[in-house]
Amino acid sequence: MAKKDYSQLADTIVKNVGGQGNIKSLIHCISRLRFYLKDEQKANDDVLKNTPGVIDVIHASGQYQVVIGTEVTHVYDAVMKILGPDFADDSGDSTQEKATTAADGQQKGNIVSRAFANLIGFITGSMSPVIGVIAASGIIKGLLSLLTMPQLGELLKPTSTVYLTVNAMADSAFYFLPVLVGFAAAKKLNSDPIVAAVIGGVLAYPQIVDWGKGFKTMFSIGGFHFQFLNYTYSIFPMILAAWLAKLLGDWLNDHLPSYLQMIFTPLITILVVAAITLVVTGPIIQGIANGLADLINWLVKASGWVGGLVIGGFYQVLVIFGLHWGVVPLVAQQISGSGQSALNAIISTTMVSQGAAVLAVALKSKKDDRKTLGIAAAISAFCGVTEPAIYGINLRFRRVFISGLMGSAVGGLITGLMHGSMYGFTGSLIGFSSFFNIKNPGDLTSFYAFLLSSLAALLVSFLVTWFWGYNDQMEIGTKVAKKQRPGSAQKA
Known part of the structure; x- marks a missing residue:
């Protein structure tokens, strides 16, 4: 098969976000290009929304988000080719200006809202590059648990060389998570990723x-x-450490003679920031993060069906605005602290339900374009990425999206009633192995909860969509209007 050319799509995107001169910085997550623009009013939403290859355009979290879907990495690379190799260092803005989410031509708005938008953007940039590897590692760990189950005759011994070797492959992403997060956070801040990675290495050093x-x-x-x-498996201490390293590194480069910077800037930065993290900020942040993660786990389990119903019913609404990235580190913190996440078990059902809803559209529709898009989006959702389903079809036929929320509310309710938990990071149907208890492979309570809740979410979403949520006579929406972030100016 010939390699697909994304250059024309990338050129269209760059032109319609206001041109290269309007772009402060660019990152991407699993399905979206996330632009920081100087003036969002220069972007042409209508053209981009109707461009083949673009699913939707969103103003959220202080970012101009272009939803691409599963091919986002290829489109990102094509866009970066247009912007050029010097783009990151030649935008004409300071890093602080890059990190801010307020466009130059917009009103300043509420300080708290802007700070929250900045935080979400920073977390997104720090976490999105590592989500794929920790999701894959979670699947491998789950499969290892499956192979050690007594019910299957313990096909693999936990003390065997094969088990320990494969487990090392799976566990390395979690064990060295501070290194990965530090590197990604530094790239987001446009600072030295190697220095940040070394600081992460200090936190993960065996001694x-x-x-x-x-x-x-x-x-x-x-x-x-x-x-x-x-600090293995930890996220928040390293995110703050990367930010401190950026501040200190910039200060040292401004005050040290150029002939001393190459050696003494990283030397001082690593010593000072690593010490501050180990002595002060790390224990404080880790204590707060662990406490918050344990509290959420306890609330979900203690509230049972109530927590499952509410979280299941509304979680995918966060995805619309990209705010779900604020939840991702909490899930990772739960798994690192207690080895499980009741919250992630509920979130998993919401992915299944949106996939089932778009699958119903694909099977019911007689229109070829909707069938093709719907099947592709359903597969993506069952693999844990719901944005193609949500923006491609579900939100454009609002009843379809609501049908998905109904299914996920039922799935969350069942998960809460059965006190299901996840022991890995990967959700939806592909994440089935994450429901096997790693410490006790014979305990199948959470796996049964996964089976029942996923089946219920799938059936409810599919049937409600089929009989109420969709028919071919419905007019497709012109893309659902998205709320702008608090404090930003409304477009004319």
């Missing part, structure tokens, strides 16, 4: 990890003991 597991005391002041903590 530090061993001391952290035993809460070894570093030193004491007035009876207060400063202890080492285990």
